[in-house]
Amino acid sequence: MRELDRAGGTRRFKAAEHRAGNGKGFESFPSRDYVAHVNHAPGFLKVVQEAKSRVKEVSLSEARARLAANLQAVLLDVREESEWDRGHAKNAQHLGKGVLERDIEARFPDKNTEIIMYCGGGFRSALTCDVAQQMGYTQVRSLEGGYRAMIAADWPLER
Secondary structure, three states, X not given: OEEOOOOOEEEEEEOOOOOOOOOXXXXXXOOOEEEEEEOOOHHHHHHHHHHXXXXXXXXXXXXXXXXXXXXXXXXXXXXXXXXXXXXXXXXXXXXXXXXXXXXXXXXXXXXXXXXEEEOOOOOHHHHHHHHHHHOOOOOEEXXXXXXXXXXXXXXXXXX
């Protein structure tokens, strides 16, 4: 079960149970519905919607296909370091939103590098894609639904 309220509010995901030995690196993850109460400020939502009008978003299935087809493509987690430490997509790299503008050119000097960015729910990644495009990056995409959607879809995860 997955309900997304794009204007903020309650998000509910049916989370897959992750147990030790499944190769995902988690000792456990609750098998019950995961509920996050998100009350985004109207100004933030306005800025996100404007960014989303300028960036390309990809579904989970499209992200999987793009990463499989291009071994040089990068899956980039733009969440805070504390979020990354609690768990992230397997084989992802981390560059938090707070330092992205400062560090992206050193990390990815080729501005044609294909980069699929994700955050918790797809808002911050839209903002970071927008900034990266302003900096000249041509192949950046934001993952729809972010990390919460990855959990719901049983994407391989690690700590």
